[in-house]
Amino acid sequence: MYPKSFQYFAPKSVKDAISLLNKLRGEAKVIAGGQSLVPMMKLRLATPAYLIDLNKIKGLEYIKAGRGVIQIGALTRHSTIEKSELIRERVPIMAEAASHIGDPQVRNLGTIGGALAHCDPAGDWGAVILALRGEIRVAGPRGQRTIKADNFFVDAFTPALKPNELITEIRIPTPPEGSGGAYLKMERRAGDFAIAGVAAQITISPDGTCKYAGIGLTALGPTSLRAKKAEEALVGRELTDEVIDEAAEAAAEDAKPFDDPLRGSAEFRRAMARVLTRRAVKQALSRARGG
Amino acid sequence: MPRKKRVDRRKPRAKAAPPTAQLAKINVKVNGVQYSAEVEPRMLLVHFIRDVLGLTGTHVGCDTGNCGACTVIMDGKSVKSCNIFAVQADGAEILTVEGLARDGELHPVQQAFWEHHGLQCGFCTPGMLMQAYWLLTQNPSPTEEDVRRGLSGNLCRCTGYQKIVEAVLAAAEQMRGQQQEVR
Ligand SMILES: Cc1cc2nc3c(=O)[nH]c(=O)nc-3n(C[C@H](O)[C@H](O)[C@H](O)COP(=O)(O)OP(=O)(O)OC[C@H]3O[C@@H](n4cnc5c(N)ncnc54)[C@H](O)[C@@H]3O)c2cc1C
Ligand code: FES
Ligand code: FES
Numbered sequence: 001m002y003p004k005s006f007q008y009f010a011p012k013s014v015k016d017a018i019s020l021l022n023k024l025r026g027e028a029k030v031i032a033g034g035q036s037l038v039p040m041m042k043l044r045l046a047t048p049a050y051l052i053d054l055n056k057i058k059g060l061e062y063i064k065a066g067r068g069v070i071q072i073g074a075l076t077r078h079s080t081i082e083k084s085e086l087i088r089e090r091v092p093i094m095a096e097a098a099s100h101i102g103d104p105q106v107r108n109l110g111t112i113g114g115a116l117a118h119c120d121p122a123g124d125w126g127a128v129i130l131a132l133r134g135e136i137r138v139a140g141p142r143g144q145r146t147i148k149a150d151n152f153f154v155d156a157f158t159p160a161l162k163p164n165e166l167i168t169e170i171r172i173p174t175p176p177e178g179s180g181g182a183y184l185k186m187e188r189r190a191g192d193f194a195i196a197g198v199a200a201q202i203t204i205s206p207d208g209t210c211k212y213a214g215i216g217l218t219a220l221g222p223t224s225l226r227a228k229k230a231e232e233a234l235v236g237r238e239l240t241d242e243v244i245d246e247a248a249e250a251a252a253e254d255a256k257p258f259d260d261p262l263r264g265s266a267e268f269r270r271a272m273a274r275v276l277t278r279r280a281v282k283q284a285l286s287r288a289r290g291g
Numbered sequence: 292m293p294r295k296k297r298v299d300r301r302k303p304r305a306k307a308a309p310p311t312a313q314l315a316k317i318n319v320k321v322n323g324v325q326y327s328a329e330v331e332p333r334m335l336l337v338h339f340i341r342d343v344l345g346l347t348g349t350h351v352g353c354d355t356g357n358c359g360a361c362t363v364i365m366d367g368k369s370v371k372s373c374n375i376f377a378v379q380a381d382g383a384e385i386l387t388v389e390g391l392a393r394d395g396e397l398h399p400v401q402q403a404f405w406e407h408h409g410l411q412c413g414f415c416t417p418g419m420l421m422q423a424y425w426l427l428t429q430n431p432s433p434t435e436e437d438v439r440r441g442l443s444g445n446l447c448r449c450t451g452y453q454k455i456v457e458a459v460l461a462a463a464e465q466m467r468g469q470q471q472e473v474r
Binding site for chain 1 (some may be wrong): 313315331332333334335354355356357359362368369370371373374375376378379381422425426440441443444445
């Protein structure tokens with residue numbers, strides 16, 4: 001399968017990439033890992049006249065700890081996040097989620113920035129970034145801005161990005177002591193997109209109550225979703241089995257699943273939202289307690 | 292009264308006349324040999340390897356990024372060459388299945404596939420070999436679970452995977468032994 005003809009650019013800086021993108025607005029697409037875009041171009045679901053390759057830009061691939069925040073360059077590969085010591089130590093839920101994306105070859109090229117920009121409701125990063133209350137740094141012709149994860153996922157395949165903007169960095173508030181997280185994904189077979197997925201991140205106070213809860217849902221709505229009612233059911237309470245069941249019930253209500261001929265009915269997926277939330281919160285809790 | 296026509300004073304958008312088949316020059320090292328070629332930007336890396344370089348060991352199975360038959364090593368990472376454009380490989384170093392054997396001797400991974408019947412029709416084999424090779428560079432002592440996870444992006448319609456997994460585990464053992472001899 002051959003994509004439609006296009007002209008190729010490989011700018012060396014974010015600035016050059018943005019000015020190209022701005023000049024060729026509407027006709028150009030950037031390519032990062034290419035693991036969503038290349039298949040789409042081959043199927044001619046995407047037919048950009050110009051392709052702007054971000055891979056020759058230095059300094060977009062990094063993971064570092066800033067003040068109270070973990071900063072991840074947009075071009076950082078899923079596999080780099082999966083294996084990063086810093087991530088495994090500070091935000092292990094991200095390493096766990098990365099390990100569930102596609103297969104090793106896809107993870108070797110695919111990037112976190114590309115995955116978020118692609119904005120696939122079945123993509124795994126969205127739920128995790130929502131559960132962690134992450135932020136997305138973007139750059140455009142008029143400078144930089146920061147978008148809260150809550151405001152980023154507008155609709156299926158529609159992020160809150162202008163056509164001349166690039167994602168440059170993902171920022172994750174560093175979870176404090178007493179935190180734990182889990183990402184659970186149900187799939188038809190190894191490497192497939194989720195039937196349903198749940199990201200749960202919690203922090204437990206010294207008095208044993210839940211200080212913070214973030215619950216994100218994958219493939220359970222038109223976009224990655226935050227299960228706010230489920231979070232509310234947890235915060236300020238001691239996380240007994242009954243409380244966790246209540247949150248799981250609330251997550252099923254928060255979910256907006258649809259029928260999918262390949263990956264199950266809305267009813268089934270709603271039920272899975274309940275099951276996976278219960279399991280994910282329990283696992284997050286045991287990890288928060290040092291288990 | 293006829294209405295006045297609104298004049299659009301905004302700058303016209305950049306013309307979307309996709310330049311037909313504008314060629315891009317690339318330099319790629321494949322299996323240790325430096326190649327220089329002009330390619331159409333939309334040419335996929337797998338077609339460059341097969342059709343331009345004539346290295347047909349790398350197979351096209353699904354052409355959608357799912358089956359892994361087209362797996363090659365690019366700058367030390369295993370990738371699906373049907374999911375990359377050849378222009379993007381400019382300056383890269385690539386290893387294909389043809390580059391595994393040395394001086395007429397099979398690579399331990401190839402030898403193990405032979406000895407443990409890690410193939411039937413052989414269609415998936417080049418991709419399996421490259422992914423197994425990469426897996427063992429990352430993790431020289433994998434468990435069975437590690438091997439299964441490591442090969443999860445490579446589909447085989449014949450073997451049921453059991454013999455492939457056995458072959459990769461055997462190759463790992465063989466390679467660890469070789470390393471000890473060197474020391
Ligand atoms: C076989 C297979 C299985 C997969 N399974 C999963 C899975 O289980 N879960 C999952 O989440 N994903 C899965 N994916 C998708 C994979 O995660 C992709 O890597 C990801 O969706 C896109 O990232 P990319 O870097 O490859 O982006 P690209 O494909 O290069 O780009 C995707 C889109 O984002 C835009 N874009 C890229 N980078 C930027 C940027 N910095 N700023 C603005 N826009 C940008 C591009 O213009 C394009 O529209 C799978 C892919 C394959 C081929
Ligand atoms: S041909 Fe490339 S993954 Fe199947
Ligand atoms: S041996 Fe036939 S597809 Fe694997």
